[in-house]
Structures are given as C-alpha cells and as structure tokens.
Amino acid sequence: MNDIPLGYLFATLGLLILFSAFFSSSETGMMALNRYRLKHLTQNGHPGALRASRLLERPDRLIGIILIGNNFVNIFASAIATVIAVRLWGDAGIAIATGALTLVILIFAEVTPKTLAALHPEGIAFPASLLLIPLLWLLYPAVWVVNGIANGLLHLFGVNPKAHTDHHLNAEELRTVVHESKQKLPKKRQGMLINILDLEKVSVEHIMIPRNEIIGIDIEDDLKPIIDQLRACQHTRMPIFKGDINNLIGVLHMRNFSRFLMREEQTKAALLQEASDPYFVPENTPLHTQMFNFQKEKQRLGFVVDEYGDVQGMITLDDILEEIVGEFTTDVADINQDITPRSDGSFYIDGTATIREINKALDWELPSDGPKTLNGLIVERLESIPENNICLTVNDYRIETVLIKDNMIKTATVNRVS
CATH class of the missing domain: 3.30.465.10 (Uridine Diphospho-n-acetylenolpyruvylglucosamine Reductase; domain 3)
Incomplete structure (x- = not known):
C-alpha cells in the first residue's frame, strides 16, 4: 500500500466510512420498523415493505449480513487509516489514526446514521433492503457459518433463535396504542376505540335501567287503560307483566300493537298473542359478551336478573351502543x-x-x-x-x-x- 497515492487511500477510507454508515443505519432502521404498519403496507403490496418483511422473517440472518458487512468495512477502514497515518506521521500515526478514526466512525458512521434511522425507519430500511437482499444471497455461506456458531451458543443458554417474537398486543397495550395515536386519529374515534376495549370491564348491571324505572304494562289492569298507555308510549318495546315485574309475560313491539288495533275483537288474550317471550340476562354478564348475545339471539332488549331469578333491571342494545359512541344527546x-x-x-x-x-x-x-x-x-x-x-x-x-x-x-x- 506504500505505493498507492494518498488521494486514493483517503477516497477509499471515505467510501468505507460511507458503507459503515449504511450498515449501521440499516440495522437500526430495520429493527425500528413498526411491525403493525409494516404488516399493513405488506398486505397492500408495498415493494419496500415486502422486501423488509422477507428480511425480518429471519432476524438472525439479517443481523448476520449487516454485522459481517459493518465489521469488514470498519476493520478495513482501520487498516487504511493506519497506513495513511504512518506515512504522514510515522509510528506516532498509529495512535493518531486510532483516535481520529474512532471519533469519525462514532459521529459519521454510528450516532448520526442510527439517529436518522430511528427517526425515519421506513425511509432508511426500505431502500436499504434493495442492497441487503442481494448481499445476503452473495455472502450466504459466511452468514450461514456465523449464524450456525452464534445459534449454537444461544442453544447452550436455552434460547431458540428461530422462535418468533410475539408481536400481538393485549387489551392494555392496545389502549396505550390508541392513546398515543392522538395526532393520527380524531378524538371522537379514539374515544370509541377506548370504549370498545372497556366493554369487557363493565357488566350489564352497571348500565341497566333499574327495575323501579322500568315502564311496563300490567296485564291485570283493565284493557282500556292498557290501550291508552300503549297509545301514549314513547318506546319501541313495552314489557308486559302480571302484577309484578318479576312475573314477566312478554315484550310487546309497537309495530305488533298497531296490528292488534286493527283487530275487530280486542282482548287481553289477543294482545298477548302479539307479544314475544322475554329475554333474560345474568347481572354479571360483561357488556362485550352481552352485545354478541343480543346478536346471537336476535334480541334488542333483555331483563337483568340476579342469582335468584329476580328482575333487577332492563338493558337494551342501544344502552351498549351508547357506551361505545357516547350518548345520543348533547345537552x-x-x-x-x-x-x-x-x-x-x-x-x-x-x-x-x-x-x-x-x-x-x-x-x-x-x-x-x-x-x-x-x-x-x-x-x-x-x-x-x-x-x-x-x-x-x-x-x-x-x-x-x-x-x-x-x-x-x-x-x-x-x-x-x-
């Protein structure tokens, strides 16, 4: 190397530092990618996301090719820097080259590119995958040897390097993700998502209409007051009971009441024929479970009962929807x-x-x-x-x-x- 002009050596050194910055930023960018956004982009066919996903399927190989490249260029750069320093300053140049190259690599090949990659992982990782994939294919034998030795050492410590990391989120982690997405998600929509996650924490007894506030029809009353009450009713469905709310007989839909009014013979028996059977709900049923139960049973109204079968209140599908979207009124x-x-x-x-x-x-x-x-x-x-x-x-x-x-x-x- 003593015959190589210093200009060529400096150019080679600069190129090696550039390669070092590439490998350092690629490692940080790949590892900093948002896995859920990456999966979304992959499903939409984004070319960069598809390449990055392929590389991240085996992170040991990805890290292997990056570190092989990074260490090679850093060691080569160290050798070039030593030759340059010795030719310029003699034996003292070894110490000068060590200190100067350490500072240069830290600033230009480590801290700066890694910080940039951490702030903009997609902008670094997706283009870098264009070079990493062919490099992995070209240097696969070296990567296979290095990974084989490294994975063997990991097995000694009981670690399976091929095991996939669990990237699934639990409810609390999802809640944190929603809270942190304020700039991307409208406040109202964010609140709806949080409310959906909170449904499992709330049972029907928390939002039910208490039994003393249930408005219903006592079938033991005279028919005319019953009809008058139904004519003035502002609800879509009315419970029918006998003497006491615990003696539920059925639920009358106002649409069926209109059909009853068209009958020539209007009797209590005819009115009960238009009613459907009451649907009962245990008081400790979580709201998310009850919402699916309403869907399964094709019901919109249920009566909440305790362990003894006594009616404690009433819950509707609208009550659960209001827990998600908020009240339907504003004042x-x-x-x-x-x-x-x-x-x-x-x-x-x-x-x-x-x-x-x-x-x-x-x-x-x-x-x-x-x-x-x-x-x-x-x-x-x-x-x-x-x-x-x-x-x-x-x-x-x-x-x-x-x-x-x-x-x-x-x-x-x-x-x-x-």
Missing part, C-alpha cells in the same frame, strides 16, 4: 334528567342516579367500585340511613343530602371541591 340536561346544575357550580342529583352515569355526564371520578348509585354510596360511607339531612365528603366531592324519604336519599347536592 347535560338531556344526557341525564337526574342531574340538574345549580348557579353555584354544584348539582342536584337524584339518589337513584348511578355513579357511572354521574361520572360520565360530569367527567367526575366518584368511586365506582362499590355501590352503584349515589344513595348507596352515601349510605355505605355513613354505615346507616340518616334521619336528617347531613353533609359529608367523599374523596374530592362534597355531598349534602336534600331529601330523605322511604328509607333512602331521594336527592342530594354534590360539588367538586378541588
């Missing part, structure tokens, strides 16, 4: 008629209002892991039913009872104090 007064704002910033809240409804309507964080209603929360904290109006603090919320009747808190004012 707070429309969202929940049990919540009335006051001028001082507090709210009149009905004691039967559920904690979940209150938290959703007002964006509060009242404890929801215990009693389901505001009345239940107050009674649990007091450990008794108060005889007179009292005031208490639950976490960051000040609650003052307003009306106590029939052994329950009918109304209370609630204010967030911090």
Whole structure:
C-alpha cells in the first residue's frame, strides 16, 4: 500500500466510512420498523415493505449480513487509516489514526446514521433492503457459518433463535396504542376505540335501567287503560307483566300493537298473542359478551336478573351502543334528567342516579367500585340511613343530602371541591 497515492487511500477510507454508515443505519432502521404498519403496507403490496418483511422473517440472518458487512468495512477502514497515518506521521500515526478514526466512525458512521434511522425507519430500511437482499444471497455461506456458531451458543443458554417474537398486543397495550395515536386519529374515534376495549370491564348491571324505572304494562289492569298507555308510549318495546315485574309475560313491539288495533275483537288474550317471550340476562354478564348475545339471539332488549331469578333491571342494545359512541344527546340536561346544575357550580342529583352515569355526564371520578348509585354510596360511607339531612365528603366531592324519604336519599347536592 506504500505505493498507492494518498488521494486514493483517503477516497477509499471515505467510501468505507460511507458503507459503515449504511450498515449501521440499516440495522437500526430495520429493527425500528413498526411491525403493525409494516404488516399493513405488506398486505397492500408495498415493494419496500415486502422486501423488509422477507428480511425480518429471519432476524438472525439479517443481523448476520449487516454485522459481517459493518465489521469488514470498519476493520478495513482501520487498516487504511493506519497506513495513511504512518506515512504522514510515522509510528506516532498509529495512535493518531486510532483516535481520529474512532471519533469519525462514532459521529459519521454510528450516532448520526442510527439517529436518522430511528427517526425515519421506513425511509432508511426500505431502500436499504434493495442492497441487503442481494448481499445476503452473495455472502450466504459466511452468514450461514456465523449464524450456525452464534445459534449454537444461544442453544447452550436455552434460547431458540428461530422462535418468533410475539408481536400481538393485549387489551392494555392496545389502549396505550390508541392513546398515543392522538395526532393520527380524531378524538371522537379514539374515544370509541377506548370504549370498545372497556366493554369487557363493565357488566350489564352497571348500565341497566333499574327495575323501579322500568315502564311496563300490567296485564291485570283493565284493557282500556292498557290501550291508552300503549297509545301514549314513547318506546319501541313495552314489557308486559302480571302484577309484578318479576312475573314477566312478554315484550310487546309497537309495530305488533298497531296490528292488534286493527283487530275487530280486542282482548287481553289477543294482545298477548302479539307479544314475544322475554329475554333474560345474568347481572354479571360483561357488556362485550352481552352485545354478541343480543346478536346471537336476535334480541334488542333483555331483563337483568340476579342469582335468584329476580328482575333487577332492563338493558337494551342501544344502552351498549351508547357506551361505545357516547350518548345520543348533547345537552347535560338531556344526557341525564337526574342531574340538574345549580348557579353555584354544584348539582342536584337524584339518589337513584348511578355513579357511572354521574361520572360520565360530569367527567367526575366518584368511586365506582362499590355501590352503584349515589344513595348507596352515601349510605355505605355513613354505615346507616340518616334521619336528617347531613353533609359529608367523599374523596374530592362534597355531598349534602336534600331529601330523605322511604328509607333512602331521594336527592342530594354534590360539588367538586378541588
């Protein structure tokens, strides 16, 4: 090499550093690729994604070809730099070449290209695959030997290098991905995805209509009041019971009621013929399960029962859909008629209002892991039913009872104090 002009040696050294930067950035870019976006692009036939996917099927081979190339050019560059330094500065040039080349490789062949590849992995990895695939084919014998020795060492430590890494996400990881996609995903759509993931955490008893709020037809009433009640009904379906809601007989669709009104003979028996059988739901059924159960049974309304078969409430498919897309109304007064704002910033809240409804309507964080209603929360904290109006603090919320009747808190004012 002593006969080679210094200009050629410097050009060769610069070219080797460029190759080193290529291999370093390729390694970081390939490993930094978003696997889910890569799979999406692959399914859409993106050429770069297809090449990168082929290389990532065997990461040991990919790393092998990159490291073989990177080490070769770095060692070769070290030899060239030493020759140049010795010719310029003699024996002292060895130390100078070592220090200078280390600094140059760190800046221009490691830190800078790897940082660029980490920030723009697709822009680096996809073009790099054009060169890596033929290099892997050309140097396959060397890669096979190196990987064989390395994989043998890994087997000694109980590691299977051919085992595929599990890139599947669980629900919590999916929730994090959705939260982190704020710039790419509209807020409303992001909220819908989060709500779908939260369905498995909520059971039907959390969102059901309580039994005392169920509007239905008592078949023991006279026929004329029943017909008048059905004519004034604002719901699509009406439960029919005998004496008590626990004695459910059926569910009448208003479309079938219209058909009943066209009959010449209008009797209770004829009305019951238009009703369908009631559908019952265990109270601890998760919402995502119940949504599929509604679909399977071709039902839109179910009656929630406890372990003894007593009706605790009613749930509809619309209730579950509202858990996903939000309420179908926008005004707070429309969202929940049990919540009335006051001028001082507090709210009149009905004691039967559920904690979940209150938290959703007002964006509060009242404890929801215990009693389901505001009345239940107050009674649990007091450990008794108060005889007179009292005031208490639950976490960051000040609650003052307003009306106590029939052994329950009918109304209370609630204010967030911090």
